[in-house]
Amino acid sequence: MVIEKNNFKNGFNFFCLSLCAFAGLGLEALLAFLIEPFIYGKSLNEFSITESILHWVLTCIIWAVVSLVLIKAAKKKYTFDIFSYKSSIGLQNWILCFVLLAISLVIKFISWNGFKVVKEFLSNGWLKFIFQYIYYLFETILFILIIVFAQRAGEVWFRKDNIPWGGILVALTWGLSHIFTKGELLIGILAFFGGLLYGILYLVSKKNIYIAYPLIFLMFVL
Known part of the structure; x- marks a missing residue:
C-alpha cells in the first residue's frame, strides 16, 4: 500500500506524539x-518509605505535565481530541472487555x-501501597496516550481502523523492553x-476513554 505524502506527514505527527508519551514514561x-541516587547517595531499592513516596509523587507530577502537554498539543495542532469518542458500547463489547481483563x-x-x-x-505495606497505586493511575494515562496516538497514526497511514496499532506499539516498546529490564524472555x-x-x-471500547481508561488501569495493576 502506497501512503500519500499528506497522510504520511499527518500519521507521523501522531506517531511522534505516541513516542513522546513513551519517552515521558522514561523520564522516571x-x-x-x-537525580535521586545523587541526592540520597543510595540506589532506588535502598530508598526509605518517605523517599519512595517522594519519588512516586515527583514522578506523578512529571507524568501529569507530560500528559497535559501532549493532550493539548494533539487538540490544538492536529484538531484531535482524545475525549471526543463517547459512544456507548453494547453488551457484546462489554463481555469482550471483561474477557480481555480476565486474560x-x-x-x-x-x-x-x-x-x-x-x-x-504484602511487600510495601499499606502506606507505600496507596502511593504506588496512585502512581499507577498516572502511569496508565501515558499508556493510554501511547495507544491513542499510535492508533491514530496507524489509521491515517493504512486506513484500517480494526487493527490495534496502539497495542502493537506498546507491545514492541514497553512489552519487549521487559526482556532487558527484568532479564527474562518469558516475562518480556x-x-x-x-x-x-x-x-x-x-x-x-470504541475508543471511549471513559471506558477504556479504568479497564486498562485494572488490567495494568491487577
Whole structure:
C-alpha cells in the first residue's frame, strides 16, 4: 500500500506524539537512576518509605505535565481530541472487555507467580501501597496516550481502523523492553501480549476513554 505524502506527514505527527508519551514514561529513569541516587547517595531499592513516596509523587507530577502537554498539543495542532469518542458500547463489547481483563489477569498471575496486587501490598505495606497505586493511575494515562496516538497514526497511514496499532506499539516498546529490564524472555513475551491486549481493549471500547481508561488501569495493576 502506497501512503500519500499528506497522510504520511499527518500519521507521523501522531506517531511522534505516541513516542513522546513513551519517552515521558522514561523520564522516571532520570529521577530513579540519576537525580535521586545523587541526592540520597543510595540506589532506588535502598530508598526509605518517605523517599519512595517522594519519588512516586515527583514522578506523578512529571507524568501529569507530560500528559497535559501532549493532550493539548494533539487538540490544538492536529484538531484531535482524545475525549471526543463517547459512544456507548453494547453488551457484546462489554463481555469482550471483561474477557480481555480476565486474560490479562492470567498473564499477570504467570508473570508475578501470584496476584500482583496482593504481592505488592504484602511487600510495601499499606502506606507505600496507596502511593504506588496512585502512581499507577498516572502511569496508565501515558499508556493510554501511547495507544491513542499510535492508533491514530496507524489509521491515517493504512486506513484500517480494526487493527490495534496502539497495542502493537506498546507491545514492541514497553512489552519487549521487559526482556532487558527484568532479564527474562518469558516475562518480556507475556508483557508483549499484555500490550496487545491494551490496544485491543481500546478498540473494543470504541475508543471511549471513559471506558477504556479504568479497564486498562485494572488490567495494568491487577
